Amino acid sequence: MAGGAADKPVLVRFDGVVKRFGVVTAVDRVTLDIAQGEFFALLGPSGCGKTTLLRMLAGFETPSEGEILISGHEISAVPPHKRPVNMMFQSYALFPHLTVEGNIGFGLRQEKVGRAEIAVRVEDMLALVRLKGYGKRRIDQLSGGQRQRVALARALIKKPRVLLLDEPLAALDKKLRAETQFELMELQRKLGTTFVIVTHDQEEAMIVADRIAVMDQGRLAQVGKPSEIYERPNSRWIADFIGEVSLIEGTVSQTDTIATALGPLLIEESAAKAGDKVCLALRPEKIRLSEQRPAGLEINALAGTVHEIGYRGDISLYKVRLADRSLMKVALANIGGPPPFAVNDVVWLSWAPTAGVVLTR
Amino acid sequence: MTIGQAKRSWSARFVVLIPYVWLLALFLAPFAIVAKISLSQTALAQPPYQPLLDLAAGWHGLKDFAAHLSFDNYAMLGSDWLYWLSYLKSLQVAAISTIILLIIGYPMAYGMARASRRLQPMLVMLVVLPFWTSFLIRVYAWINILQHDGLLNEALLRLYLIDAPVAWLASDTAIYIGVVYSYLPFMVLPLYATLEKMDHTLLEAAADLGCPRWKSFWRVTVPLSLPGVAAGALLCFIPICGEFVIPDLLGGSETLMIGQTLWTEFFSNRDWPVASAIAVALLGLLLVPIVFYERLQQRAIEGTR
Ligand SMILES: Nc1ncnc2c1ncn2[C@@H]1O[C@H](COP(=O)(O)OP(=O)(O)OP(=O)(O)O)[C@@H](O)[C@H]1O
Ligand SMILES: [Mg+2]
Numbered sequence: 001m002a003g004g005a006a007d008k009p010v011l012v013r014f015d016g017v018v019k020r021f022g023v024v025t026a027v028d029r030v031t032l033d034i035a036q037g038e039f040f041a042l043l044g045p046s047g048c049g050k051t052t053l054l055r056m057l058a059g060f061e062t063p064s065e066g067e068i069l070i071s072g073h074e075i076s077a078v079p080p081h082k083r084p085v086n087m088m089f090q091s092y093a094l095f096p097h098l099t100v101e102g103n104i105g106f107g108l109r110q111e112k113v114g115r116a117e118i119a120v121r122v123e124d125m126l127a128l129v130r131l132k133g134y135g136k137r138r139i140d141q142l143s144g145g146q147r148q149r150v151a152l153a154r155a156l157i158k159k160p161r162v163l164l165l166d167e168p169l170a171a172l173d174k175k176l177r178a179e180t181q182f183e184l185m186e187l188q189r190k191l192g193t194t195f196v197i198v199t200h201d202q203e204e205a206m207i208v209a210d211r212i213a214v215m216d217q218g219r220l221a222q223v224g225k226p227s228e229i230y231e232r233p234n235s236r237w238i239a240d241f242i243g244e245v246s247l248i249e250g251t252v253s254q255t256d257t258i259a260t261a262l263g264p265l266l267i268e269e270s271a272a273k274a275g276d277k278v279c280l281a282l283r284p285e286k287i288r289l290s291e292q293r294p295a296g297l298e299i300n301a302l303a304g305t306v307h308e309i310g311y312r313g314d315i316s317l318y319k320v321r322l323a324d325r326s327l328m329k330v331a332l333a334n335i336g337g338p339p340p341f342a343v344n345d346v347v348w349l350s351w352a353p354t355a356g357v358v359l360t361r
Numbered sequence: 362m363t364i365g366q367a368k369r370s371w372s373a374r375f376v377v378l379i380p381y382v383w384l385l386a387l388f389l390a391p392f393a394i395v396a397k398i399s400l401s402q403t404a405l406a407q408p409p410y411q412p413l414l415d416l417a418a419g420w421h422g423l424k425d426f427a428a429h430l431s432f433d434n435y436a437m438l439g440s441d442w443l444y445w446l447s448y449l450k451s452l453q454v455a456a457i458s459t460i461i462l463l464i465i466g467y468p469m470a471y472g473m474a475r476a477s478r479r480l481q482p483m484l485v486m487l488v489v490l491p492f493w494t495s496f497l498i499r500v501y502a503w504i505n506i507l508q509h510d511g512l513l514n515e516a517l518l519r520l521y522l523i524d525a526p527v528a529w530l531a532s533d534t535a536i537y538i539g540v541v542y543s544y545l546p547f548m549v550l551p552l553y554a555t556l557e558k559m560d561h562t563l564l565e566a567a568a569d570l571g572c573p574r575w576k577s578f579w580r581v582t583v584p585l586s587l588p589g590v591a592a593g594a595l596l597c598f599i600p601i602c603g604e605f606v607i608p609d610l611l612g613g614s615e616t617l618m619i620g621q622t623l624w625t626e627f628f629s630n631r632d633w634p635v636a637s638a639i640a641v642a643l644l645g646l647l648l649v650p651i652v653f654y655e656r657l658q659q660r661a662i663e664g665t666r
Contacts, residue, residue: 060565080568093566097584106580110571158571 008035010072011194012057012162017066019052019218026052028218029066034162039188039195041205044215045241050198051090053215054164057196058087070161081110086160090167092151094139100126100150101135107158125153128187145176156191165197169204181208202242206230214238230283235361239281244317246287246328247359248280256353261324265300266353272360279359284317284331286355289341294350301350304328306343320349392644399637400430410633434638444639447622448646454533454608454618455601458540459594462548465541466593470552471582474559485553488546496543500610503539504530507611535611536618540601547600548593555589556582588657595654599647619643 012034019027026049034040042050055061057068059080067074075083086107094103105122113121126132129149139147148168155163168184169177185208188195199205205212206226213223221241222234233239236247250260252272257264258280265280272278288294293301304320307327311334318330318341328349332340341347401410412429415422438444473484491499506512507529514526529535559582567577605620612618617625619639627636 058565058569060568079573080565081571081573085569087566087569089562089566091560091562093560093562095563095566095581097581106567106572107570110576154570 008037010034011036011038011070012196013067013069013072014053015067015069017053017056017063017068019049019056019061020064025218027056027063030215030218030220031066032213032220032223034194034196037192037194039185039208039210040197041209041212042196042198042215043202043205043212044200044221046200048215049218050200050215051166054087054166054196054198057162058085058164059083084161085164086155086158086162087164087166088151088155088168090170092147094147094150094154096139098139099135100131100137100139100142103139103150104135104153104157106154111158121157125157128156129153144171145180148172148180152187156187156193160193162194162196165195167198167200169199169201177204184208206242214241216241232357233281233359236279236281236359237361239357239359244284244329244331246282246284248282248326250278250280252276252278252358258358261326262302262322265356266298267356267358268354270358272358276360281357281359282328282351282355284329285315287328287330287349287351289318289320289330289332290348290350291346293348299350299352300356301348302328303346303348306341306345306347309339309341309343318347320347322349395637396641397430398633399434399635399641400432401634402429402431402433403632403634408633409631434634435642437635438638438642444619444622447617447619448643450616451602451604451619451643452646454536454540454604455598458537458544458601459548459598461537461541462544462597463590463594466545466548466552467586467590469545470549470556470589473549473553474556481557485550488549488553491546497606500539500543500607503535503542503611507535507538530611531613533612536608539607539611540604543607544597544601547596551592551596552586552589555586555592559585591654591657595650598650602647603643 010033012032014030014032017027017030018025028049030053042053044050052061056063059075059078062076068076070084095106098106101122104125105118108118108121122135123132126135129152131146131149131153134142134146139150142150148171152168155165165184169180172180181204184195184197197205197208206229209226211223211225212229214221214229216237222229222238224232229238230242233242239245239247248260248262248265250258250265252274253259253264254274255269256267258267258278260280267280270278293303302322304322306318307321308319310317310319313334315331315333316339318332319327320330321327330349397414398410401412403409404411412426414426418425469488473481473488476484504511508514509526509528509530511529513529514523517523518526529538563581563585564577567581568574572580603620604618605624608618609621609624612621623636623639623643626632626639
């Protein structure tokens with residue numbers, strides 16, 4: 001997980017970019033730096049403006065306000081066919097009247113590249129995406145996964161400064177998708193090209209990306225490394241959107257305590273002042289379950305009854321009902337042996353003050 | 362149960378048969394009759410040819426009948442320049458008209474396909490609107506427009522584009538105007554159908570890969586619309602070859618199109634056998650582009666698999 005905008009030069013800069021379609025504001029004042037060589041993910045629910053942001057970078061939409069810079073140059077006047085970016089389309093958009101070779105070589109044929117060189121580079125690309133021997137096939141003779149790789153090769157052959165991928169794996173089944181995610185990461189490391197991927201699959205974003213920008217209704221909600229976004233969400237919405245979470249409402253009473261309906265809970269010292277209304281976010285895997293109240297004062301402990309157990313293979317997700325009738329989610333790894341708790345068992349939940357995140361928004 | 366199934370399969374078979382019965386009754390049988398007449402000789406009789414097929418005479422009569430058939434009419438067609446010129450004229454008019462139709466129809470269809478979704482049904486409606494008026498009446502209307510003191514000459518005179526009225530009627534120009542006008546919908550609609558189906562993201566992909574707009578038109582739009590071009594071209598070329606009304610009403614009398622020659626043989630000369638031979642030969646001629654089109658379609662079908 002190398003990188004971050006800090007240690008590498010900025011390649012793409014969005015500066016106060018706004019895009020309106022009539023009354024709809026698809027992208028709202030986005031300011032964002034993407035570093036050279038970074039694998040960057042745009043994540044967000046459907047309709048939040050991810051595709052629109054990507055299309056503005058490719059040149060298919062013009063910003064209503066703000067600027068987009070590549071290597072420090074403003075690019076609004078540059079038409080799509082002259083931008084140093086290439087896009088892999090969600091539908092792949094492969095040319096049905098051309099062969100695999102014809103599709104992959106299309107970009108080079110637009111420049112004055114000799115036939116021999118095109119042939120060589122197309123072969124290289126076929127090898128890179130593991131499609132050797134498929135060059136003469138027509139597009140309709142390929143499987144979904146093979147088409148996806150042709151689309152990838154076609155977008156990479158011109159050695160773009162930035163490769164844009166709009167939900168590149170959406171059409172693949174789960175297993176193939178997981179494989180392809182690792183292939184993409186490997187490819188990106190090998191080529192050193194900057195990748196910007198759009199996805200609404202948070203797991204995918206966390207796996208592949210060096211940094212993630214989470215979007216909500218056209219705005220950037222949080223930008224950071226996957227671990228930062230997961231461990232340190234900056235709002236209830238992010239905490240809820242990324243992974244499983246239990247939220248407890250409360251008011252800060254001292255710098256390290258919040259008063260809640262479940263009694264006082266210890267928190268890590270935060271920026272919140274006494275009297276602030278806050279929310280404590282707890283990830284299910286950070287909570288322990290036990291039969292007895294755990295010893296020690298420097299720990300939060302609450303009693304409850306097991307309401308529901310969701311078996312997921314690697315883990316089981318317990319929903320525990322607390323004194324105020326609210327439910328908390330606790331994840332236990334299935335390490336073998338009989339399940340430790342059953343529905344309606346009385347259990348104790350405990351967690352260290354550092355395990356929770358205090359959210360003021 | 363088995364009886365029900367048998368019944369169903371009978372009715373199912375019957376449904377499948379209907380188009381074949383249709384073809385047999387309305388196409389193959391009349392064609393066989395025409396082909397038979399084309400092998401006969403003219404006679405001053407009713408009907409005006411012989412031999413006549415007399416089924417009552419049995420096997421002997423049939424043999425007698427077959428002995429009197431001959432290919433003389435076809436030999437006559439081949440040896441007389443008049444017919445060759447007629448065929449050539451038809452092919453020429455059909456070929457040139459089809460090219461003009463493509464040049465006019467492609468931009469029209471392209472514009473329609475690119476128009477906003479809400480506008481498109483209305484544009485299609487406008488293209489087929491002329492069909493609400495009889496074809497014959499529309500061709501007569503062109504006589505009015507093209508005649509000596511017609512609308513066209515009036516307009517050109519008013520615009521000072523010509524000094525004296527031009528004789529448009531009774532010329533090849535008039536034929537081309539009439540044909541192009543009449544067949545335009547048959548060119549525009551298939552072209553529109555293929556262009557409208559085209560995936561717009563393909564053009565974005567082309568632009569993304571370094572293709573300026575004018576180039577992606579030739580590299581992507583045109584190749585993908587070729588099936589529509591072929592369909593439109595054949596839909597126009599074939600009936601134009603056999604066209605009779607338009608050249609008869611608007612054209613001159615120097616060279617006749619094959620449809621006019623056929624009409625003359627049939628109605629003026631009452632030479633049914635020669636008229637029939639002309640029709641059969643024309644069909645043979647048109648089989649070439651039809652087979653070509655079939656091949657093209659076959660390839661397209663295999664392509665979509
Ligand atoms: N060409 C357009 N005309 C009008 N509205 C548009 C257009 N393109 C996008 N929008 C609107 O802008 C908003 C953002 O769309 P966008 O396609 O960027 O979403 P997205 O984040 O990519 O969603 P998804 O995950 O579903 O692909 C949506 O409300 C959409 O309806
Ligand atoms: Mg999208």
